Amino acid sequence: MAETKAPVAFIGLGAMGFGMATQLVKQGYSVTGFDVWPPTLERFQQAGGSTASTPAEAVQDKEYCVCMVATAQQAQEVLLEGANPAVPALAKGAALLLCSTVACGYVQQLAQQIKDSGRPDILLIDCPVSGGAIRAADGTLSIMAGAADEAIEKGRDLLQAMSDPEKLYIVNGGVGAGSNMKMCHQVLAANQILSANESMGFAAHLGLDLTETSKALIASEGWSWMLENRMPRMLHPEFQPVASAVTIILKDTSIITSEARRYGFPTPMTSSAEQGYFTGLGRGFGSDDDASLIRVYTEGKGKVGPVKGQAETKDAKLKLVINLLKGIHICAAAEALTFAHKVGLDLEQVYELCINAAGGSTMLKTFGGDMIKILHSEPPLVADGLAALAQDLHEAVDEAQKLKLPLFLGSQALNILRLVLQHKPKDRAEAPMALAVKVWAA
């Protein structure tokens, strides 16, 4: 079997890349890996891969190269500008799959630079991934691929080898569209990683049992993929293992907000999340798992003088936490979809991708379709609910204020819902749930 598959170069064998490359080896690909960290190369040899000592050596005469480095700056180094870069050494007509999460603007500039360097034959595929290290190693990632048709055809087998059969999305719009899709997906990820921490931090201040609460939240309408995924690490006394560091989601968050600024597009939710991440970074939590950010919320607990909340029963307290998550997730969904609309993505595809990937949440799944209808100037199916949701969130924010903890996302979401309802004073009770998008939509 292995002999029938073309040799592949794989640059960047980090937490995600190592799993992806190893999975290709298991599927019978002959993979030559490169990474700047020598111990990783040894480990990759033990997993059946070959290794190279420079990017150029890894890709020498190969028709396929996957690049899974951490940042645009690293991609620029290994592909074009560092010592022995990959691009000049690729075989004629090779497919170059850039799987890193980068800004749309960067990957479009890279395409131009590759052409300008005398290699217009290279078929660049802009194909960021989502799903985490476990799915990377299983070959069941979500992949969002934007490229010319010819490039997609050349890379399709490899894309399929790394993704779940139902989660390979060919995004219309060519190079840049894949990154835009990932960016909009990451609006959900950025908000929902922090909302998982914020909700559990709130639960801690409320005096709830965290293990029991975690199960109840996962079973509630406050569910998100991130909430469920981060919970074991959040409940671990040392937030182990470090599966995804704060710096990783902060990098993606900064891509969102800086791209949004470039478009003049407001991202109040993601910007608030970013301040939360920067606060954690400043506290020295950068290299810790992002599920450790619960500490940003809990570190003052018991040290800020006497506090007294209003909720007394366990059920009442739990309801406040669920309402906090629901309010945040509605606003995150609205921000993600309106931003996707702004950058010209196919909203149905965004929705389908996000509900099946790490950006999924019950609120998105339930009301995302209605949000798309409103963005397309069609009437939503659900005709009310937003005023009641705002009132529920109001109670959660009130209680957190009494308990004296920050709610970066919850307080922002409440203000967004109030802004929407402010502009719709006559029939507040009838404001449809999905109307949250109206804060962003001109």
Added chain:
Amino acid sequence: MAETKAPVAFIGLGAMGFGMATQLVKQGYSVTGFDVWPPTLERFQQAGGSTASTPAEAVQDKEYCVCMVATAQQAQEVLLEGANPAVPALAKGAALLLCSTVACGYVQQLAQQIKDSGRPDILLIDCPVSGGAIRAADGTLSIMAGAADEAIEKGRDLLQAMSDPEKLYIVNGGVGAGSNMKMCHQVLAANQILSANESMGFAAHLGLDLTETSKALIASEGWSWMLENRMPRMLHPEFQPVASAVTIILKDTSIITSEARRYGFPTPMTSSAEQGYFTGLGRGFGSDDDASLIRVYTEGKGKVGPVKGQAETKDAKLKLVINLLKGIHICAAAEALTFAHKVGLDLEQVYELCINAAGGSTMLKTFGGDMIKILHSEPPLVADGLAALAQDLHEAVDEAQKLKLPLFLGSQALNILRLVLQHKPKDRAEAPMALAVKVWAA
């Protein structure tokens, strides 16, 4: 002289109250003070006051009582519900001046409870103050007094004795209106105390000399009363003396956001400030001076890996800091004035009071009048500037992101300006500066 003035009871001899009470003594009033902290009573005797051991004893048969405790809860205790409360012991027809910063809802409820307790004769004056401990001791506070005409007449001499002749504002609307005025003023205070810290934290990350920067900021369009007032303590190596603790402005901030929720009114700026204050509280800074919150911004400096900003010259860096302040102050002014409009205050009076009190800023002074015009559906005098301001703020937020520090207020202000411009896509360049109010105005 002293004999001609009526005896006054003064309850609450804290940082503000001690100065106010002592100033009354200097003006020849016979003042009987009460406080729960015995050393303060001794100090007040040394300053020429008399003291009492209970609220009831302090007010016994007196026709005037000033209450300057820290919270509504403390007011409720000393006036009505604690041991030996003041209200039952007051002389018939006495004027009761509540100078504490409390929610409008609280002081209106207090008025009702005093009536219901069988003392409809007591003339309650809702008269919060602004200006800090030094002006308290000078008798030059700003005072915002709301009450029945008869109460104002009875209390006028005392109100004048504690205030600057040009800064005693009789607020239309009776009991509750004074507190609402103070609340809207505190929107500016809450934002501008934190913006002083945020701007100087940004300056520190930019590598600017802080002493030199402080002078330049005070001389710039980014000026605010709070910026100038906090600067000496912010530049002091131990943030001394503690003139106004983080918990004090946090209390006022929480009054604003909880009252806003009661009205269903969005306060995105003040809510962001509140999260910054809660973050500082959680870090253990609660009893420190609020000028020490620069630490929330600087504590990660030099510890978050290599960072590289874009601005190179001192002038370019300083311009970014000034632009940060201008953007925040425009949005703070817009939030304060729209909230004042929402609660039915006289906007011209709000404006005049705020520009002459601790809420003053150059941006409010310059564009507040235009904001009021827009809120009254009149054309503003300045016809453009908002898009350029947003672009300037954009550059500051971009730079802070590169330097990896949080900008709770700056990023929020930029999103607010983007939301306004989003809703006005056709003539962005002509968007008047004061249009920022349109995010809030339905």
